[in-house]
Amino acid sequence: DAGVIQSPRHEVTEMGQEVTLRCKPISGHDYLFWYRQTMMRGLELLIYFNNNVPIDDSGMPEDRFSAKMPNASFSTLKIQPSEPRDSAVYFCASSLAFSPTGDQPQHFGDGTRLSIL
């Protein structure tokens, strides 16, 4: 089985440019999560979707950040305009639905390392 696929793996761009990060979750997974990882703040949940619908976007840092999930097999995280403090590794994760017997583990992609100059 293919895991969670993220693209690009690395992105270097200049301040003010639009950045779009992409994610393909594992087929059949109901939940999709976007995280950001930095040395200073650790791993932060930005937003998550259930069946393509955004459920909680309280972690999105500012209006410059937006996320969409147009269908079950694709999601994007967009930053416009980008700033140097957005530099981080961005992870996408997906999981099956939560079951009565307990949580399903999240499966992470290998991340996009974003550098804003």
Add this chain to the structure above:
Amino acid sequence: AQSVAQPEDQVNVAEGNPLTVKCTYSVSGNPYLFWYVQYPNRGLQFLLKYITGDNLVKGSYGFEAEFNKSQTSFHLKKPSALVSDSALYFCAVRDRTGGGNKLTFGTGTQLKVEL
């Protein structure tokens, strides 16, 4: 509110020795608890989870974790460490009641296993 603490930024252990990576949590209700491992330039990988039942949970790569409700802890253990176990380890928690559907991760503990 839910939270998790990993009190050690780094743990060093000699290969062949037992290892423990500590985690304590705080939830209003009952917890779901997880351990994940991250290797350099990779995403997090699931190791094991505690849902209910036996307090000793066994996971991948010989790791296990012990749930202790009275101490609100979920320490990760392995009887005999390998150099290949060197990685960043994250504990995570979700409150079964009122926690929404999101995990809260700890800050991570860097495990270094030396020859």
